[in-house]
Amino acid sequence: MIGAGIVGCAIGALLQAEGLEVCVVDQIGPAAGSSSAGEGNLLVSDKLPGLDLEMARASLARWRELAQEHSGEFEYEQKGGLVVASDEAAFAELVALARAQREEGAAVRVLAGAELFALEPNLSREVAGGVFYEEDAQIQPMLAVDAFVRSLRRHGGRLVGGVTVRGATRSGEGRIGRLGTSAGEIGVGRAVVNAAGAWAGEVAACLGGEVPVTPRRGHVLVTEPVAPLTPHKVYESGYVAAIHDDAGGYGASAVVEATPSGTMLLGSSREFVGFSRTINPAVCAAIAARAIRLFPALTSVRLLRTYVGFRPATPDRLPVLGEDLHAPGLLHATGHEGAGVGLAPASARAILALLGGPSPGFGLDPFSPARFAPLRR
Amino acid sequence: MSELVVVGGGPAGMAAALAASAAGVSVTLLDAAPRLGGQIYRQPLRDADGSGAAIGPHLPARFAALRDAGVELLTGRLVWAVSPVPGGYELFLATPEGAGAGRLVAPALVLATGASELVLPFRGWELPGVTTAGAAQALLKHEGVLLGRRVVVAGSGPFLLPVAAALVRGGAHVAAVVEAGDPLRRPQALARLGAAPRVVRDALSYLAVLAGARVPLLRGAAVTAAVGGERVEAVVVSRLDAQWRPRPDGERRYLVDAACVSFGFVPRLELARQLGLSDHTAPGRPGAAARHDGGVTGLAGVFVAGELTGIGGAHLAELEGERAGAAAARYLGHGAPERARHGALARAGRVAAGLAALYPLAPGWLEWSDQETVVCRCEDVTVGALRRALAGGARSVRELRSVTRCGMGYCQGRTCGPIAQLLVAAATGRATALVGDLHLRPVATPVALGALGAPDAAPADERDADPAAAGPSTVV
Ligand SMILES: Cc1cc2nc3c(=O)[nH]c(=O)nc-3n(C[C@H](O)[C@H](O)[C@H](O)COP(=O)(O)OP(=O)(O)OC[C@H]3O[C@@H](n4cnc5c(N)ncnc54)[C@H](O)[C@@H]3O)c2cc1C
Ligand SMILES: Cc1cc2nc3c(=O)[nH]c(=O)nc-3n(C[C@H](O)[C@H](O)[C@H](O)COP(=O)(O)OP(=O)(O)OC[C@H]3O[C@@H](n4cnc5c(N)ncnc54)[C@H](O)[C@@H]3O)c2cc1C
Numbered sequence: 130m131i132g133a134g135i136v137g138c139a140i141g142a143l144l145q146a147e148g149l150e151v152c153v154v155d156q157i158g159p160a161a162g163s164s165s166a167g168e169g170n171l172l173v174s175d176k177l178p179g180l181d182l183e184m185a186r187a188s189l190a191r192w193r194e195l196a197q198e199h200s201g202e203f204e205y206e207q208k209g210g211l212v213v214a215s216d217e218a219a220f221a222e223l224v225a226l227a228r229a230q231r232e233e234g235a236a237v238r239v240l241a242g243a244e245l246f247a248l249e250p251n252l253s254r255e256v257a258g259g260v261f262y263e264e265d266a267q268i269q270p271m272l273a274v275d276a277f278v279r280s281l282r283r284h285g286g287r288l289v290g291g292v293t294v295r296g297a298t299r300s301g302e303g304r305i306g307r308l309g310t311s312a313g314e315i316g317v318g319r320a321v322v323n324a325a326g327a328w329a330g331e332v333a334a335c336l337g338g339e340v341p342v343t344p345r346r347g348h349v350l351v352t353e354p355v356a357p358l359t360p361h362k363v364y365e366s367g368y369v370a371a372i373h374d375d376a377g378g379y380g381a382s383a384v385v386e387a388t389p390s391g392t393m394l395l396g397s398s399r400e401f402v403g404f405s406r407t408i409n410p411a412v413c414a415a416i417a418a419r420a421i422r423l424f425p426a427l428t429s430v431r432l433l434r435t436y437v438g439f440r441p442a443t444p445d446r447l448p449v450l451g452e453d454l455h456a457p458g459l460l461h462a463t464g465h466e467g468a469g470v471g472l473a474p475a476s477a478r479a480i481l482a483l484l485g486g487p488s489p490g491f492g493l494d495p496f497s498p499a500r501f502a503p504l505r506r
Numbered sequence: 507m508s509e510l511v512v513v514g515g516g517p518a519g520m521a522a523a524l525a526a527s528a529a530g531v532s533v534t535l536l537d538a539a540p541r542l543g544g545q546i547y548r549q550p551l552r553d554a555d556g557s558g559a560a561i562g563p564h565l566p567a568r569f570a571a572l573r574d575a576g577v578e579l580l581t582g583r584l585v586w587a588v589s590p591v592p593g594g595y596e597l598f599l600a601t602p603e604g605a606g607a608g609r610l611v612a613p614a615l616v617l618a619t620g621a622s623e624l625v626l627p628f629r630g631w632e633l634p635g636v637t638t639a640g641a642a643q644a645l646l647k648h649e650g651v652l653l654g655r656r657v658v659v660a661g662s663g664p665f666l667l668p669v670a671a672a673l674v675r676g677g678a679h680v681a682a683v684v685e686a687g688d689p690l691r692r693p694q695a696l697a698r699l700g701a702a703p704r705v706v707r708d709a710l711s712y713l714a715v716l717a718g719a720r721v722p723l724l725r726g727a728a729v730t731a732a733v734g735g736e737r738v739e740a741v742v743v744s745r746l747d748a749q750w751r752p753r754p755d756g757e758r759r760y761l762v763d764a765a766c767v768s769f770g771f772v773p774r775l776e777l778a779r780q781l782g783l784s785d786h787t788a789p790g791r792p793g794a795a796a797r798h799d800g801g802v803t804g805l806a807g808v809f810v811a812g813e814l815t816g817i818g819g820a821h822l823a824e825l826e827g828e829r830a831g832a833a834a835a836r837y838l839g840h841g842a843p844e845r846a847r848h849g850a851l852a853r854a855g856r857v858a859a860g861l862a863a864l865y866p867l868a869p870g871w872l873e874w875s876d877q878e879t880v881v882c883r884c885e886d887v888t889v890g891a892l893r894r895a896l897a898g899g900a901r902s903v904r905e906l907r908s909v910t911r912c913g914m915g916y917c918q919g920r921t922c923g924p925i926a927q928l929l930v931a932a933a934t935g936r937a938t939a940l941v942g943d944l945h946l947r948p949v950a951t952p953v954a955l956g957a958l959g960a961p962d963a964a965p966a967d968e969r970d971a972d973p974a975a976a977g978p979s980t981v982v
Contacts, residue, residue: 161904165904165908275909392914407590407782410596414958417955420955421955421956427955427956428955428956429955429956430954431604432949433916
């Protein structure tokens, strides 16, 4: 397993528990990449009807089970998500999306006027309306990674940090036989899983494969602890469009939530700027301004810290789960964009299925790297 | 309205501003504090005993020179963020209370943000009345207020003496100065200070004040616990072995109403890290210092000076500031002479290294605390919680933070970050440089969300203001 983020660790823990022998390697250590640089939302609300929603709901169901098994270990809370629209036109679009999601089984509640403000008293009265998704939940991803790592080790699996994968040597049939790393070679039995997140493209290339993943940067603002402004996760309906919008610029839209410690996390932005870690204060200002438009009381709340993370983005914004077309034995589990935390358990089921386990409860073909084949020269 | 913005009005920043403006550069000098001077020369301008010793007798002349040179002074202004824009750098300002205070764009920057204090924890260190030595000194200098009547000054490093002397002059009864190290047992390092008459003279003057007040000077000892109800009422002072482990024989209580603690300094890297400047960590020390070559950094137009580049005292900071100011002037095309005083810089550098060698940190402090001792005061994370995380496999400060919340609170690890770093290094047997730190790009100071700037400001690369073309900097 290459990559000890939430995806690699979720897969590693499941495979090891199912009797495979797993070794997770990471160039730094557990949750050193995007999994400690995002937020922990497990969302149904932002998923488009079809594949996207089907997989998300399967994953969420699994998260609910995991929260029971690991009671209290990673701050799981089914707090519900509220998506709000700033004007009537946006509200109409939001309601149309919610209806389609409901047809596929999502629990949605359309709210406007007094009903909306009763649910969310601190919300700006300028908001036109909203939809409440009761299934939306939240976890603390770093603690979840920690829980997966402990489960992995309890079942006899291994995790090694400080090991960078650099290449591979092939066995007779062209399968990957040994991985070349900064700490020497590692023998490979059945498969290598590429769970290197935003770095998965580079990792695939050094192993003779290919996966079209690029880093999509996001800023998060962390505030001082305050009395909770909202018990839910609240975001503007423009967020869903921003995920699928390729236009340049910041892709800023407001995402507001409180954490159990009282700090508020404010997102979000989407930029293609490579792996640049230079905080852009202008992006921070744009995020703050949009968040204040939803919750005017945020005006006087103080910012303590900002950070950036890199979403592993594919051209169609859907994950890649399947065997590389050119490197037999190399399975990709990446490309989750802004939903890798939410989709980690479903991804683990998918990889287990690809290694001979039971069906994950959703179709796997659409997630195969084969869908990008026409893109190749 | 300047070509150069100097961030930090301590010895380094003031010298940089003067050197640059002497070469014809228009300079804005900016500091968070209400008045210039930095940590050491915090004002009032009048000293408690009228001698001017504590603030530096040459200071009034410095301030006059800055005024005469026409340096624009912006005090009471914090830079909460900095970022590159075409042709220069943009600084985002706030007041110390967190209100917005506009932006500033300039083609060149000198960062001289100094250092903050390192404190190692012990049982009860969070009690009111226990503070950093610097805070006690600042209170005295700023407000003329004594933290307590009966005080111990404890920790390690040359800084304990001036603080204790200032407290004596201010009228406090200093029950003891408690130094964990034993500089007298390091004759080689001590001998190196022979080349530093200024340091020796200062030390002797502090020692004279302390001797006059019959203040006991303990070496190889530490405050290992503070006890009290509402505030500190007593401290336990233990004898230490060479590794700073408490010795079973020597424990003594001092009744006090205040304790001032300092174990040296850690550079303030927030702005340097925001710009992506690289840094390095000295063996055995927490934190990191900005990398540079003669004050020049890897970023065009960004210069660094003073304690940000390593702890070296006010004199070295001043020399470095002068060098950085001249380098910035040359960068801006003002034929500033290569004025750097190489000999003086090298000497001051050797003195700084000598002082650092006199006062190394030792790992035994870990034994002063018990499982309940708090490390992260904002999030109430104890030594026990950190040890559990380490036993669970955490190998870096980052991992420790993510499983315990250590450093996630209001101060963003400014106090507990270096402690956590030393703790992880000790527990994993790795160098402090390898376990990481908690300077994870915080904003340089908490700032109200409403003050961050114009809503939906256009991306920097789309803004038409080209500061280089426009010449002077602009306050938006
Ligand atoms: C601002 C922001 C907010 C987000 N909010 C959410 C949210 O609310 N909900 C949600 O579900 N998702 C969210 N995401 C997305 C989520 O964080 C990612 O999809 C997810 O973390 C990806 O996990 P991963 O395990 O694939 O990658 P990572 O966590 O990045 O792990 C990849 C690992 O691979 C390692 N690696 C890379 N190259 C090598 C190599 N050559 N050799 C060895 N190891 C290597 C890295 O060190 C890293 O640890 C957000 C992302 C961002 C940026
Ligand atoms: C609390 C304290 C007390 C000290 N007292 C003494 C003493 O009595 N005797 C002695 O010999 N040495 C003392 N020292 C050491 C001494 O301060 C240094 O040797 C010397 O002052 C370093 O000079 P400098 O210019 O590098 O930094 P400093 O003097 O620390 O100046 C840095 C300045 O930058 C400002 N600043 C930092 N970040 C920002 C920002 N983001 N925005 C705006 N402004 C910012 C700070 O307000 C500060 O005024 C003390 C150090 C500390 C930390």
